[in-house]
Amino acid sequence: MSEETTIPTRAAPPPRAVPGTGAVRVHRLVALVLDKPGVLNRVASLMRARNFNIDSLAVSRTDQEGLSRMTITLHGDDVAVEQAAKQLYRLIDVLKVQDVTSDPTVDHELALVKIRATDANRGELLKVIELSKGRVVDLTAESVIVEVSGTEGETDAFVALVRIYGIKELVRTGAVVMSRGSGSIEEALKR
Amino acid sequence: MTMTKGDSAKPPGPGGEAAAGETAPARVRRSHVPADGTEHAAAVERAQREMLHEGAAAASLPVDATAKARAPRPRIGADVVCEAVLRQGVDVFFSYPGGVVLPLYDVLGDHPELRHILVRHEQGGAHAADGYARATGKVGVCMGTSGPGATNLVTGIATAQLDSIPMVAITGNVPAALIGKDAFQEIDINGITLPMTKHNYLVRDANDLPRVLAEAFHIARSGRPGPVHVDITKDALQQETNAGHPTESEVIAGLPGFRPNLDGHFRQLKTAAAEIMAAQRPVILAGHGILHAHAEAELLAFAEKTSIPIAWTLLGIGAVDETHPLAFGYMGMHGWKHVNRAIQSADLLIAIGMRFDDRVTGNVRTYAPYARIIHVDIDPAEIGKNVAVEVPIVGDARRVLKALTPMVEATPMEARRDYLDQLTGWKKESTASSWHGSGAWRDGLLSADYVVERIGELTDHEAIYVADVGQNQMWLARYTGFRHPNTHISSGGLGTMGFSVPAAMGAALGVPGRQVWAIAGDGGFQMTSQELMTLVQDRIPVKIALFDNKKLGMIRQWQEIIYGGNYHSSHLMGPDFLKLAEAYGVPAIKATTPAEVDDAIRFAQGVDGPALVWFQIAGEQNVFPMMPAGKGLSDLIETWGGSEE
Numbered sequence: 001m002s003e004e005t006t007i008p009t010r011a012a013p014p015p016r017a018v019p020g021t022g023a024v025r026v027h028r029l030v031a032l033v034l035d036k037p038g039v040l041n042r043v044a045s046l047m048r049a050r051n052f053n054i055d056s057l058a059v060s061r062t063d064q065e066g067l068s069r070m071t072i073t074l075h076g077d078d079v080a081v082e083q084a085a086k087q088l089y090r091l092i093d094v095l096k097v098q099d100v101t102s103d104p105t106v107d108h109e110l111a112l113v114k115i116r117a118t119d120a121n122r123g124e125l126l127k128v129i130e131l132s133k134g135r136v137v138d139l140t141a142e143s144v145i146v147e148v149s150g151t152e153g154e155t156d157a158f159v160a161l162v163r164i165y166g167i168k169e170l171v172r173t174g175a176v177v178m179s180r181g182s183g184s185i186e187e188a189l190k191r
Numbered sequence: 192m193t194m195t196k197g198d199s200a201k202p203p204g205p206g207g208e209a210a211a212g213e214t215a216p217a218r219v220r221r222s223h224v225p226a227d228g229t230e231h232a233a234a235v236e237r238a239q240r241e242m243l244h245e246g247a248a249a250a251s252l253p254v255d256a257t258a259k260a261r262a263p264r265p266r267i268g269a270d271v272v273c274e275a276v277l278r279q280g281v282d283v284f285f286s287y288p289g290g291v292v293l294p295l296y297d298v299l300g301d302h303p304e305l306r307h308i309l310v311r312h313e314q315g316g317a318h319a320a321d322g323y324a325r326a327t328g329k330v331g332v333c334m335g336t337s338g339p340g341a342t343n344l345v346t347g348i349a350t351a352q353l354d355s356i357p358m359v360a361i362t363g364n365v366p367a368a369l370i371g372k373d374a375f376q377e378i379d380i381n382g383i384t385l386p387m388t389k390h391n392y393l394v395r396d397a398n399d400l401p402r403v404l405a406e407a408f409h410i411a412r413s414g415r416p417g418p419v420h421v422d423i424t425k426d427a428l429q430q431e432t433n434a435g436h437p438t439e440s441e442v443i444a445g446l447p448g449f450r451p452n453l454d455g456h457f458r459q460l461k462t463a464a465a466e467i468m469a470a471q472r473p474v475i476l477a478g479h480g481i482l483h484a485h486a487e488a489e490l491l492a493f494a495e496k497t498s499i500p501i502a503w504t505l506l507g508i509g510a511v512d513e514t515h516p517l518a519f520g521y522m523g524m525h526g527w528k529h530v531n532r533a534i535q536s537a538d539l540l541i542a543i544g545m546r547f548d549d550r551v552t553g554n555v556r557t558y559a560p561y562a563r564i565i566h567v568d569i570d571p572a573e574i575g576k577n578v579a580v581e582v583p584i585v586g587d588a589r590r591v592l593k594a595l596t597p598m599v600e601a602t603p604m605e606a607r608r609d610y611l612d613q614l615t616g617w618k619k620e621s622t623a624s625s626w627h628g629s630g631a632w633r634d635g636l637l638s639a640d641y642v643v644e645r646i647g648e649l650t651d652h653e654a655i656y657v658a659d660v661g662q663n664q665m666w667l668a669r670y671t672g673f674r675h676p677n678t679h680i681s682s683g684g685l686g687t688m689g690f691s692v693p694a695a696m697g698a699a700l701g702v703p704g705r706q707v708w709a710i711a712g713d714g715g716f717q718m719t720s721q722e723l724m725t726l727v728q729d730r731i732p733v734k735i736a737l738f739d740n741k742k743l744g745m746i747r748q749w750q751e752i753i754y755g756g757n758y759h760s761s762h763l764m765g766p767d768f769l770k771l772a773e774a775y776g777v778p779a780i781k782a783t784t785p786a787e788v789d790d791a792i793r794f795a796q797g798v799d800g801p802a803l804v805w806f807q808i809a810g811e812q813n814v815f816p817m818m819p820a821g822k823g824l825s826d827l828i829e830t831w832g833g834s835e836e
Contacts (some may be wrong), residue, residue, distance in 0.1 A: 016560065045386050049386045081577060089571065090389075092410060112738070
């Protein structure tokens with residue numbers, strides 16, 4: 001039988017898509033995990049081994065005893081991030097994973113910024129902080145520590161604004177995120 | 192996208208194992224080795240005593256030396272380990288003693304129904320547990336001490352992880368108070384095994400041991416199987432405890448994050464059925480998941496109802512009897528050309544329990560270009576990982592096939608006559624160019640594929656065949672002719688050289704009624720040949736077919752074809768393997784021509800115990816066809832100038 005008849009008589013198809021090669025965007029995953037020693041290590045190790053890059057990771061307790069919550073921010077195309085979520089799900093200590101990237105969410109992080117301050121510019125700096133809804137939590141002759149919270153974009157804007165005064169130190173928690181509305185990932189877990 | 196771990200799913204039936212809640216039946220010790228009292232057994236024992244310098248006065252083997260009267264004593268963590276293993280229906284484990292596991296060795300004599308195999312290297316122990324698991328479907332158990340004992344297990348654990356083998360690897364660790372102090376033989380083995388196990392534990396309190404070990408076995412065998420590592424501190428092994436063993440339902444309740452989804456989604460099944468009814472050129476791709484799920488009968492029922500040919504992956508060998516009319520062949524890098532050709536021209540692939548490994552697909556962009564894909568796997572993470580698919584179905588292969596078969600209309604072979612005739616034509620064409628036409632054969636040299644075929648024939652295709660890694664593995668996969676599930680054992684994912692002899696050891700202990708053949712190249716054999724002594728000491732009747740081409744054959748093949756003939760370090764010296772075998776007390780024979788092959792195989796079969804056949808095969812034989820790494824399934828190399836092929 002000739003080669004022509006061996007193949008369906010359609011035109012040559014386009015190359016098969018390779019998973020993980022689509023458009024990259026920032027994703028947020030929320031994971032509920034058992035509060036056990038080593039869980040953070042398991043999550044971090046998995047992300048490293050599977051070649052996913054974590055932008056930020058925030059971990060805390062939840063209202064339920066024995067249950068922790070992770071907010072993981074990472075870059076990747078939709079398929080790759082879905083793969084990351086599925087790999088997380090394979091961990092015995094992970095109970096639930098949700099990609100909330102496309103959901104309406106409240107999306108906040110907290111930052112502490114230690115800014116250089118002099119007698120000459122302190123007044124102006126405090127005015128800028130006040131206008132930016134920052135909160136002064138420490139004040140010395142040479143510096144001021146400001147607490148700001150909001151979206152990562154808002155933090156970026158504030159940091160850019162005060163950079164001219166001189167940033168001595170900066171720490172950001174990374175985003176924590178919660179879906180808007182009455183739905184609850186913790187309640188969903190109980191059902 | 193939201194995922195929740197379902198809560199309705201129950202774990203799969205414990206394939207032939209005693210349920211954890213029941214008491215394991217008492218087992219007769221050593222039922223699976225040549226009977227005591229036979230002439231051969233006596234001869235082996237004499238040889239053993241001489242070798243062990245025990246002299247004629249020694250009354251028994253060292254393994255029985257612990258059978259001395261002991262005062263009643265409290266139950267300790269080490270007893271819990273023995274009980275937990277026996278409760279799972281596992282009666283043999285593979286281990287090597289060391290400082291921190293001595294508490295366990297101190298109580299082993301009190302659990303005589305648990306057989307301990309003293310391996311010569313922990314890697315051998317891990318592979319043996321792996322081979323035991325693959326041959327029996329039970330969970331394999333291996334153990335080692337802390338530090339080097341534990342790190343020696345690592346290659347074996349990784350092998351089990353990549354092939355989804357149910358295994359519990361137990362290690363001792365230094366006393367809890369010394370952890371983190373760089374104590375003697377201390378290493379963070381939990382940190383090492385974390386990325387290569389399904390789950391792992393560190394136990395510091397003997398009261399946790401029953402729960403942890405029951406969880407470990409449950410996780411290892413349920414859903415997609417895999418290895419679980421349990422690290423136990425020395426003081427936990429010594430600690431007194433009255434903690435009882437949990438029931439299976441208590442174990443499940445304690446693992447809220449482990450709820451494998453077993454039943455395929457109904458809507459997806461309906462979509463799959465519609466795809467199957469519409470397809471003109473469908474091919475079933477059967478993987479290891481068929482064997483794990485014991486879905487061989489369901490696979491055949493589905494294929495026969497729909498008249499769809501079955502191709503299989505390396506680890507899917509045995510999912511279907513190769514002589515069945517719909518059994519089409521082995522796919523992938525060294526698979527049959529007709530099979531790869533069918534995949535490349537298919538309009539529907541029904542992939543069941545396989546993971547589109549790069550050795551199966553080659554270049555994904557050109558893989559099965561005309562095909563839509565139905566992908567059934569129990570692990571959601573496998574779906575869409577390597578290849579984008581049209582119909583994903585998460586579930587156990589057996590349950591999915593059981594649900595799917597009634598949903599498709601029967602299609603008689605007659606309705607697919609043109610398609611099936613074309614495939615049969617391709618098959619005839621591609622199988623005709625096997626060893627019978629090879630240059631090695633023409634030159635009167637021993638052609639490895641011929642030897643493999645003879646081993647298959649002379650064992651009536653009823654033995655268990657354990658491959659090493661490299662050319663021998665591919666020859667075995669292609670030419671043996673497999674009829675039954677779990678009779679082909681091969682390190683597919685990790686490709687661990689040195690796997691065959693120790694894995695065959697585990698298989699032989701697990702399935703005492705079957706002949707077990709290890710097929711090893713001279714490279715792999717020299718990696719774990721120390722286990723010959725274990726075979727002798729524990730009288731494990733493994734037959735070894737040693738394929739000696741004095742080369743690292745697959746390396747040499749790649750160097751010839753891909754690296755322009757730059758043969759660096761692929762020429763391998765070996766000892767006189769007859770003398771080596773003799774030194775260990777293993778009967779051995781040499782075959783250098785095709786005429787000697789049958790007698791050599793029969794010689795090994797006639798030995799009541801381990802035996803070795805040294806096949807001196809052609810030095811430069813290649814495995815064809817071959818898909819070069821990075822190329823596609825349509826880019827097979829079938830001949831190469833200058834080689835003996």
